[in-house]
Amino acid sequence: DAKTTQPNSMESNEEEPVHLPCNHSTISGTDYIHWYRQLPSQGPEYVIHGLTSNVNNRMASLAIAEDRKSSTLILHRATLRDAAVYYCILRDVETSGSRLTFGEGTQLTVNP
Amino acid sequence: DSGVTQTPKHLITATGQRVTLRCSPRSGDLSVYWYQQSLDQGLQFLIHYYNGEERAKGNILERFSAQQFPDLHSELNLSSLELGDSALYFCASSVADSRVSPLHFGNGTRLTVT
Numbered sequence: 001d002a003k004t005t006q007p008n009s010m011e012s013n014e015e016e017p018v019h020l021p022c023n024h025s026t027i028s029g030t031d032y033i034h035w036y037r038q039l040p041s042q043g044p045e046y047v048i049h050g051l052t053s054n055v056n057n058r059m060a061s062l063a064i065a066e067d068r069k070s071s072t073l074i075l076h077r078a079t080l081r082d083a084a085v086y087y088c089i090l091r092d093v094e095t096s097g098s099r100l101t102f103g104e105g106t107q108l109t110v111n112p
Numbered sequence: 113d114s115g116v117t118q119t120p121k122h123l124i125t126a127t128g129q130r131v132t133l134r135c136s137p138r139s140g141d142l143s144v145y146w147y148q149q150s151l152d153q154g155l156q157f158l159i160h161y162y163n164g165e166e167r168a169k170g171n172i173l174e175r176f177s178a179q180q181f182p183d184l185h186s187e188l189n190l191s192s193l194e195l196g197d198s199a200l201y202f203c204a205s206s207v208a209d210s211r212v213s214p215l216h217f218g219n220g221t222r223l224t225v226t
Contacts, residue, residue: 032211043114043202043217044155091211097168098209099145102155 004088009107012078020073020106022088027068031092034100035062035073037084044087044102047073083110115139116218118203124224130191133221137184137205143167144186145206145215146178150199161186162209193225 005023012018024033035047048055048062050071055062061074075082087105091098115138125131137144146158148171157170161180172178175193180186190197200222204215 030211034214036215038155041219043116043204043219044215045114046214046216049212049214097160098143098206098211098213099157099160099168099170100215101157102147104154 004090004103006086006088006103006106008104009109011109011111012075013111014080015077018075018078018082018108018110020075020086020088020108021070022072023070024088024090025069027090028092031090033062033064033068033071034089034091035060036087036089036100036102037082038087038105039081039084047086049091078108078110080110080112083108114216114218116203116205116216118201118218118221120221121219122222122224124226125193126226127193127195129193129225130189131193131223133188133190133201133203133223135186135188135203135205135218137186137203138207138216141205141207141216142184143206143209143213144180144184145204146172146186146188147202147204147217148199149202149220150196153199155202158188160209167209190223195225198223198225 034049036044038044063072085105117136158172160168200220204217206213
């Protein structure tokens, strides 16, 4: 599976935007970029995914670099409930099936 | 609420024993995935079933087995339990077997082996 690199931890203040980076320099043309998050004592939760274009949904925005070697998950106004581990995952059914391969993720702390 | 139900929530058992973890996927989802999360290993993929058939195996020990039944619920059987099997076990479901279908995770079964 192609690898992703994320910072171990990040901090933000409540009601401020948060930009969570992810590097994936070995991404292939068929890899989709997925983001999940895991709140304390819960299972992972789907956030967003994209292939080439930037994507928006009610939870977040995903900005994908033109060369696709990096992406950024954007939380527009962080809340205390957004404190979680955020995982950036590449997904290609042809090479690895539809499973998700989780790395270490980024622990996001949101300060009141 | 993801719609994925896992039972039991907690399980405490002794070494050498056998347990069964159960997962009911979201209505309409055909794929079921099992993951193990321990403190030192992170989230590890174990096995994937699609519409009753095994699709992929990950880091699943031979002492572990799983199946998906005709009603699409799934069971993960863990036998000859060791202390190191203590972990959170998550089940996830998705509507298809594709690179775009999101996975929906349950809240897990916490297994403690003493």
